[in-house]
Amino acid sequence: MNNPLRELPSFRYFFLCRIATTMANQMLMVIVAWQMYDITHSAYDLGLVGLAQFIPALALCLVVGQAADRYDRRIILMASFGGQCAVALVLIAGTNGGWLGRDVILAASIALGVAKAFQMPTQQALLPTLVPLAALPRALAVNSAGSQFATIAGPAIGGFLYVAGPQTVYGICAALLLAGAAALRLIRYERALPPREPATLRGLFSGISFIWKRKEVLGAISLDLFAVLFGGATALLPIFARDVLHTGSWGLGLLRSAPAIGALFMSLYLARHPIRRRVGKIMFGSVALYGMATIVFALSDSFLLSLAALTLTGAFDMISVVVRQSLVQLDTPDDMRGRVSAVNSIFIGASNQLGEFESGLTAGWFGTVPSVLLGGAGTLLIVACWVRIFPTLARREKLA
Numbered sequence: 001m002n003n004p005l006r007e008l009p010s011f012r013y014f015f016l017c018r019i020a021t022t023m024a025n026q027m028l029m030v031i032v033a034w035q036m037y038d039i040t041h042s043a044y045d046l047g048l049v050g051l052a053q054f055i056p057a058l059a060l061c062l063v064v065g066q067a068a069d070r071y072d073r074r075i076i077l078m079a080s081f082g083g084q085c086a087v088a089l090v091l092i093a094g095t096n097g098g099w100l101g102r103d104v105i106l107a108a109s110i111a112l113g114v115a116k117a118f119q120m121p122t123q124q125a126l127l128p129t130l131v132p133l134a135a136l137p138r139a140l141a142v143n144s145a146g147s148q149f150a151t152i153a154g155p156a157i158g159g160f161l162y163v164a165g166p167q168t169v170y171g172i173c174a175a176l177l178l179a180g181a182a183a184l185r186l187i188r189y190e191r192a193l194p195p196r197e198p199a200t201l202r203g204l205f206s207g208i209s210f211i212w213k214r215k216e217v218l219g220a221i222s223l224d225l226f227a228v229l230f231g232g233a234t235a236l237l238p239i240f241a242r243d244v245l246h247t248g249s250w251g252l253g254l255l256r257s258a259p260a261i262g263a264l265f266m267s268l269y270l271a272r273h274p275i276r277r278r279v280g281k282i283m284f285g286s287v288a289l290y291g292m293a294t295i296v297f298a299l300s301d302s303f304l305l306s307l308a309a310l311t312l313t314g315a316f317d318m319i320s321v322v323v324r325q326s327l328v329q330l331d332t333p334d335d336m337r338g339r340v341s342a343v344n345s346i347f348i349g350a351s352n353q354l355g356e357f358e359s360g361l362t363a364g365w366f367g368t369v370p371s372v373l374l375g376g377a378g379t380l381l382i383v384a385c386w387v388r389i390f391p392t393l394a395r396r397e398k399l400a
Contacts, residue, residue, distance in 0.1 A: 008131060014127065030253065065340070081181045096167055145271060148314070153257075244301065293310075293316060
């Protein structure tokens with residue numbers, strides 16, 4: 001199979017859904033962050049936005065995994081998109097009514113976190129059922145290319161349209177989420193749902209147990225957790241845009257899009273040239289280069305150099321993403337994918353949303369630039385430690 005997108009209609013609808021909803025997610029994130037900084041001018045409050053979205057995902061992790069394995073994954077995703085659409089409508093009402101403040105934004109972020117808690121693990125579990133497993137690495141790369149395109153377009157469009165008012169951006173987000181739900185209804189796939197057995201503690205924690213017993217899977221997802229947790233600078237981009245690089249909301253949109261540009265080109269390359277050998281060394285090397293690019297961004301006072309450094313972080317991160325997702329999905333049976341994907345999503349959420357809180361906190365302590373600089377150095381240290389802790393992962397030759 002050379003191109004899963006062309007040959008499988010359900011994969012095509014999934015791909016279109018992913019583009020629409022990812023674009024909406026990214027636009028929501030960039031505009032909510034910009035409004036928060038406009039209101040409070042606080043790095044700490046920017047970090048709280050990320051924390052507010054992460055806590056629901058952590059609290060619902062075990063429930064989400066069970067749901068993705070026991071019920072129709074399309075219905076779960078449609079409910080998730082409906083919840084996010086409702087949040088966007090509330091943000092429109094708050095902006096128009098003049099009552100959108102710090103506390104309302106944090107409450108909306110919590111609601112987004114609840115809705116999005118069901119999105120990522122369910123999407124991860126659904127994709128392998130739409131393509132033959134032999135084509136999964138290439139399908140993941142194609143899907144990632146679409147997602148990264150949306151991640152590029154979303155913040156850029158959101159940043160430019162912000163001049164027309166945030167309510168305009170929120171309205172577009174709501175429309176995109178509804179379009180994604182419509183595309184899901186067209187997906188057809190065969191999957192025998194397991195018997196509706198009573199939920200038990202053993203069943204709830206089975207995803208954690210599965211990952212703990214497979215050290216290479218544990219090493220791959222924990223590497224991403226700690227590397228991005230310390231090395232991410234996303235939450236601080238509004239500060240870099242305004243106070244370090246001296247641009248407006250348009251500059252923030254471009255900075256937010258830059259990692260996705262690098263990830264898009266890398267995912268297109270990986271779709272045509274899948275990684276077949278030395279996967280462990282390639283994954284560790286890409287994470288180390290991600291840390292180095294983060295250090296360059298921290299030290300830069302040039303807008304163009306900062307864009308280039310962020311673009312490289314996206315390209316290097318995409319390599320590790322494709323290797324990690326392929327390894328996790330190929331090593332996990334379908335009846336466990338929901339629970340394993342839920343745990344994996346917590347690792348990803350911790351590295352992103354909790355990483356945003358960590359960035360805001362350390363920026364408040366040490367300053368914005370030192371915070372990102374220490375994060376990049378921390379990523380390099382994590383890579384060195386993980387090579388020693390998970391030597392079989394570092395030596396892994398093939399994905400399957």
